[in-house]
Amino acid sequence: MAAKPKELLQELSHRGPHEVLRGNLALAGLPGVVFTPASGLGLPGVAFGHGWVQPPGRYHDLLAHLASWGIVAAAPATQRGPLPSHRLFAADLVTTLDILTGVRLGPGGLSVAPDRLGLAGHSVGGGAAVLAAAGDQRVRAVATIAAAQTIPPATEAARKVTAAGLHLAAAGDLIAPAAGNAEAIAKAWGGPVQLRILDKSTHLAVTEGRHWSQRLLQGKPHRGTQRLVRALFTAFFLTHLTGTKKYEPLLAADVRRAAIDFDPSLEAA
Template sequence: MANKAKHLAEELSRKGPHRVLRGDLALVGLPGVVFTPMAGLGLAAIAFGHGWLQPPQRYHGLLRHLASWGFVVAAPATQRGPLASHRLFAADLSTVLDVCVGVRLGNGEISVDEGRLGLAGHSVGGGCAVLAAASDPRVRAVATLAATQTKPFSTDAASRCRMPSLHLAAGQDLVAPAVGHAGLIASNWGGEAQLRLLRKANHLGFTEGRHWSNLVLPGKAEHGTQRLAKILLTAFFLTHLTGSTRYRPLLAEDIKGAAIERDEDELVH
């Protein structure tokens, strides 16, 4: 089983079979970016929340990777200031899902199935994804990367979430300690939840490139951390949004650099 998981991880570390289009959410009234496969009807869609002070551009590699595996992935560029509203950002993530469902993307050759919607986010964007999921019954799966606490509390909102979830915590995180926010969100989750610890990762390891916020936040971009996020989020959303069973063995096993701290069965309430 371990060898099979390793093989599947290697498969998902590479870009998927779809050519990818990039678009601007501003065309439909919301600043941000959207990545889609070249064409496809009834696709799954994921709204992605950026971290504190971070522009969506720092996640383009992850968003493009998910799109290459058949997902519509959109990231709003709102609430980026130091005093951003978590409540409003959570609402923006739900609005992005509205856009994905209600607007024909590309040249009219791309549509989204309302029964295949997911949320994901890094840092405060992960916490806001939890807030959005707690109040949006359309959401079928949630993934967070080094999630931080929000106001209202994402740790409380987690108890109202019944959909499957995946939470990646960074072992070297000085902003959101691994045993803190992500662990509490996973422990309080109202449905299936899995917590994985990326022991060598830091808080900004999930971001790409350089940004002025590196001067005020500890950590830096890490290729290895980004690779693990791509593998695990792709496997998770393919399993829970598209119904594929191919990558379930990967989700059930430790993979190098991303051990399961608590599995789904232990966290089901």
């Protein structure tokens, strides 16, 4: 009997079975951090883009969570100034994927498959992930949280993306409101796509720890939101990068505080 969506959400809310190792992307020429399972060949790999002026350290638990489920997750620490280049940030995400597939990771047998690549991001990092996916046909899945508009527009780039997309928007986000950002990106998406609205969530809810930017930006870390994002991102990437069907019931169902707002495949069914 297949597990129910609530049971799958509960399962993926906890760390996975893999021991997690942390590394430094700077050793490969790009500042940033990478989290990997202790071993594994042909693993899926995801490059994650941080939010405006946010350090990658504010997403370490999310990246480590993905790694615990067998997904290599890396975040470049570039374009962190007040006026970042979204185009260059997107290029850095592509470079991160190149590092994951082309550089030896860890002391033992560990590799990322070039046909199992994904992108993710928060805020401008989410918008940059869309820009990167539009220009890189290797990418099979893109997940964002509170995606922000970019220059050039992520909404226009979304039309060129044929990879699967999962876009999460915070219901209380005053900086990147769902209707003006995530919804527009999702409805312009060129491939299969889903948009979920996270209740009781704000722009910075997914971030971890404290940072001076909380004086300028709306919201603060929220454990409930972090839990949902970790579980949904994990289900999404495992489904689309590894081919497993186990977590499809979760991706096809409304869950508490994360209702599906837009999904053409479900509407057609």
